[in-house]
Amino acid sequence: MAHGPSENFFTRWFFSTNHKDIGTLYLWFSFAMFLLGGAFAMIIRAELFQPGMQLIKPEFFNQMTTMHGLVMVFGAIMPAFVGLANWLIPMMIGAPDMALPRMNNLSFWILPFAFTILVATLFMEGGGPNFGWTFYAPLSTTYAPDTVNYFIFGVHLMGASSIMGSINIIATVMNMRAPGMTYMKMPLFVWTWLITAFLLVAVMPVLAGAVTMMLMDINFGTSFFDAAGGGDPVLFQHVFWFFGHPEVYIIILPAFGVVSQIIPTFSRKPLFGYSSMVYATAAIAFLSFIVWAHHMFTVGMPIAGELYFMYATMLIAVPTGVKVFNWITTMYKGALTFETPMLFCIAFVILFTFGGFTGMMLSIAAADTQYHDTYFVVAHFHYVMVAGAVFSGTAAIYYWLPKWCGRMYDETMGKVQFWLAFIAFNITFMPQHFLGLAGMPRRYSDYGLQFADWNMVSSIGAFMYGGAQLLFLFNVIRTIGWGKPVEDPKVWEGADGLEWTLPTPPPFHTFSTPPVVK
């Protein structure tokens, strides 16, 4: 067995069984998808720059909103955190690698195939999926283009990848911890991923069920979602959101984990309320299974259902509040410094909390009748998903990249990127709250003149935000190739945890004998 990576490029990257290399593959794939999804967003914002139809046809606009959502959720954010899990979990729990290294590589390599199939539909007759990332029936069944079948099997593939990836993570965490690394000593990133993996194994099969029902309705005459056969289109929404709401926590929980690692480092204090963080994460995961119909307040539910889903949704604010409180208390009286990862994490805490508040507004069933399907919802979920998940992912790269490759990123450039991203993000999405409250519906390619000003502002912000990502890419490449070497195993003065006991950069095989944790 070679103790370093294989010399041959193809062998190393295509046949890998190494958690670091596979993690790297996930991260680059995710960034490529981030740029692709971002390009779709640029097209959307360019069309919405002014009222009237300028650049593209409405049919294509629909494909762009759909593909933007799908690519960002399934192609960019989820694989990014799986990539981080691959790199970090073995290093954090004192394992040599993931529990099932070959399956690990399979989970990754399914993704390029799945997304090739999905993106290829854009070039096929009838165009790509055009029914929104939530693909409600009957838009996605009776009225869908034929290419919906490619979409269906693409989703099946992504699901298979996610399930295998999650099983691997669960097996790693349950089975590969170094002696002495008890559950309640695990770093929070590991905890949040363990719970996320559980959510994934529980709900990805339900998503598979939803697309399978679509497949049958479309091609084999069944009537799951067809009232003319005694079925119900609303059934689709129930099945989808039973997956979909846990999915948003699948996206945000690992982000919570990242933030819970970084804030203590730059506060030079241990995380405040470790065990309450663990319990809050578990509580959020549990609640996420029983609140799904808050996405469906306007479809026609019994009053009892509306009330139940309203109150249950509001409950989520409690464990979420615990987390925000703990992050802030960790910083309180700490010896704070504001390196780029910390800046992103502080922005995360502020903006994610803001997004949580708009979530609270949306959870009021009566009020949601007004907000539903407007830009207010778009603003809400971009605050939690971009300023939440994407900011924390960016923070994670700045924070661990020096450890991984033994080279420091350019701090000034990092800070410039942060401020650019932070300002541009708010310019893009803050006005969308106003647009939504004023009644602008989401997913339309044109709008009334009264919405013109804020849309233009939002588009300008979006282009700036896109530019900030290119700066990020440049900084990362520069770091890997030409960054100033770092030798200190700890990299950051306040860092704590097993991964910082390894040499910088860490050896190809993480721990060849298990470390003992006291």
Add this chain to the structure above:
Amino acid sequence: MAEQGNYYVPEQSKLPLLAALGMGTMGFGAATWVIDGQSATVFVVGLAILAIVMYKWWSVVIEENMRGMVSDQLKHSYVLGMLWFIFSEVMFFAAFFGALFYVRVLVNPWIGGEAAITLFDDTPTDASVANSELLYPGYESTWPPLITPDQAANGESAKFVGPDQAMSFPGFSNWQRILAWLPLWNTIILLTSSYTVNIAHHALKEGNRKIFTRWLGITVFLGGVFLVLQAEEYIEAYQHMGLTLDSGIYGTTFFLLTGFHGAHVTLGTIMLLVSFLRGLKGHFKNDDHFGFEAAAWYWHFVDVVWVGLFLVVYVFD
């Protein structure tokens, strides 16, 4: 292959990439196949690639184990992997059971005109009248809907004879019909097979190879019989009962639930068959036979699903 200190990390492998290639080709091929309705070539090529890779992959794993390269820790990872895989399968079925529950318990009365939106005010609306015009002529909100959309469109030839004469529990009064009731036989067969696989398991643990292969063989046989009977039931449904995929929500839920169960029984039977063949080759030791154990767990899982199906699809109609 490397034992690193106390740890095990496998060598690089071509198999995962090839498996992904097989799966991707299958996915693409399946979509092409359903769209133009004929050319399954790409799908079949993908399936072939995947089948070959899986055969190779498991051969490698088996060989590693026989050569003693698999540590106890890795064995435990395999156990965890299988358990969580079964859990994901449970959730897949949960989606379909949930769908059945939702249409049967909630939607059916709602589109039949029962006050829906106003749970606290149950004045009936006259939606039933409107719905039978809106949905299809003759629609009535019963479970199962007796006049199917298929019949409404195609007349008597597609008449659904109704579950009384077909799938559902015929009642205790008529023992002859009970005896001819396929689902009951299927239940007996599957439950028995869960028991026989258990006998095999115990025999293996006690090191009694002969009893092991005998009872495992019987289990595989029972699995096969179940599948034949299930196919027979489908043929009956299509040819004599007017119950098809097109016959509205009852046919939909009936065929999808039993169909996916049948697919899982097929998979389980194949897994047991492989274990049987491996048993003949003497692969299993009395304290080391996870390949078989995983298949047995899977078999118990499809058994439990069947009991659920038997109750909600057949008995409590």
